[in-house]
Amino acid sequence: MEFMGTVTIDDFFSGHAAALAGGTTMHIDFVIPVNGNLTAGLESYKHKAEKSAMDYGFHMAITKWNDEVSKEMEVMVKEHGINSFKFFMAYKGSLMVTDDLLLQGLQKCKSLGALAMVHAENGDAVAEGQQRMIDLGITGPEGHALSRPPVLEGEATSRAIRLAKFINTPLYVVHVMSIDAMEEIAKAKREGQRVIGEPVVSGLVLDDSWLWDPDFATASKYVMSPPIREAGHNKALQAALSSGILQLVGTDHCTFNSTQKAFGSDDFRKIPNGVNGIEERMHIIWDSMVETGKITVTDYVRVTSTECAKIFNIYPQKGAIMEGSDADIIILNPKGSFVMGAHTHHSRSNTNVYEGRKGKGMVEVTISRGRVVWEDGTLNVAAGSGRYIRTPPFGYLFDGIEKSDAAYRASLRAPVQRSKAAA
Numbered sequence: 405m406e407f408m409g410t411v412t413i414d415d416f417f418s419g420h421a422a423a424l425a426g427g428t429t430m431h432i433d434f435v436i437p438v439n440g441n442l443t444a445g446l447e448s449y450k451h452k453a454e455k456s457a458m459d460y461g462f463h464m465a466i467t468k469w470n471d472e473v474s475k476e477m478e479v480m481v482k483e484h485g486i487n488s489f490k491f492f493m494a495y496k497g498s499l500m501v502t503d504d505l506l507l508q509g510l511q512k513c514k515s516l517g518a519l520a521m522v523h524a525e526n527g528d529a530v531a532e533g534q535q536r537m538i539d540l541g542i543t544g545p546e547g548h549a550l551s552r553p554p555v556l557e558g559e560a561t562s563r564a565i566r567l568a569k570f571i572n573t574p575l576y577v578v579h580v581m582s583i584d585a586m587e588e589i590a591k592a593k594r595e596g597q598r599v600i601g602e603p604v605v606s607g608l609v610l611d612d613s614w615l616w617d618p619d620f621a622t623a624s625k626y627v628m629s630p631p632i633r634e635a636g637h638n639k640a641l642q643a644a645l646s647s648g649i650l651q652l653v654g655t656d657h658c659t660f661n662s663t664q665k666a667f668g669s670d671d672f673r674k675i676p677n678g679v680n681g682i683e684e685r686m687h688i689i690w691d692s693m694v695e696t697g698k699i700t701v702t703d704y705v706r707v708t709s710t711e712c713a714k715i716f717n718i719y720p721q722k723g724a725i726m727e728g729s730d731a732d733i734i735i736l737n738p739k740g741s742f743v744m745g746a747h748t749h750h751s752r753s754n755t756n757v758y759e760g761r762k763g764k765g766m767v768e769v770t771i772s773r774g775r776v777v778w779e780d781g782t783l784n785v786a787a788g789s790g791r792y793i794r795t796p797p798f799g800y801l802f803d804g805i806e807k808s809d810a811a812y813r814a815s816l817r818a819p820v821q822r823s824k825a826a827a
Contacts, residue, residue: 417455427734464486466489493526496531554581583640604654605654607638608688642698658679661753688758
């Protein structure tokens with residue numbers, strides 16, 4: 405992916421190799437339009453996906469709005485099997501959308517039976533925070549976290565949720581990294597709104613202390629957006645995952661090597677944002693959530709597989725072991741142990757944000773569409789063996805939910821009573 409003046413170090417083959425070695429058998433990638441053009445963006449990603457080694461699907465980012473984009477969204481859903489669209493509320497001057505564009509995009513998603521997704525940070529305030537850090541002489545990786553604090557993630561999450569409620573359409577909040585954002589999602593769900601919250605592995609188990617490491621090469625590899633938060637946020641997100649406030653675990657796998665990260669050696673704003681996680685996800689969630697008793701084995705399957713398949717409307721083809729489903733299966737040894745690091749992972753990056761992490765729960769066998777592709781530490785796949793999986797549109801709203809706009813508008817006018825505990 406082209407991002408922040410460079411290209412991610414992993415391509416479809418190396419990314420898929422990492423995924424399969426870690427027990428993930430399908431991923432859904434974000435297509436970035438070319439100068440706002442969705443069709444051009446899709447063609448570019450189709451070419452990149454020729455190296456795929458496992459099943460994959462696509463989300464589509466929306467970075468500008470006009471009649472042509474609106475028409476292209478319809479084509480993406482009806483002809484290309486893309487049922488989700490991502491709106492960036494951050495990255496001012498490049499990917500960021502205004503509230504006006506977001507409103508139009510939400511309305512279009514609703515009309516198409518597509519799911520709207522948001523990267524929730526207040527982009528205007530982030531830009532102000534970044535300049536403030538530079539003016540103070542803070543140019544290192546710690547400035548990244550200081551310039552975009554949790555309150556800005558919480559504000560944008562709240563705003564996106566309210567706009568989705570106004571349009572009366574479901575919302576998916578990607579990479580929830582803070583208590584602030586999580587609490588906005590929890591509040592909306594208590595009030596009956598259809599909001600999906602997705603934490604990522606880095607946010608669940610890491611903290612921002614690494615961003616303050618005096619060694620730039622070490623600190624910079626932890627730069628991602630929203631940022632990895634201070635200790636305490638990770639435990640709160642784990643609790644929200646175990647209680648169902650947050651529903652599934654992603655990775656936001658977006659890798660750059662140390663040379664690329666060094667582009668921002670004198671200005672944290674130029675450090676390419678992104679960390680690894682697609683190979684580590686299944687192991688870390690088992691070790692941090694199942695091994696510790698925070699979730700059951702059944703929950704583990706749900707948050708790492710089944711819930712995602714249901715949300716993107718490909719269940720039971722994916723996310724299930726039953727007759728007619730794809731035979732995507734892993735064998736995980738709960739007594740097995742792992743040690744993570746750049747010297748053993750399959751990503752092409754020479755860094756790993758989980759370097760030296762040890763734990764229990766080892767994926768020993770990965771089966772993709774009935775074929776063993778990972779066993780005894782050996783990968784058996786070829787570039788080009790992947791398959792594109794269409795994600796079909798949903799019915800009105802989704803998950804069988806039918807609610808008239810008239811009834812919805814009436815609910816907006818109805819008084820709401822909440823106990824102090826719920827307030």
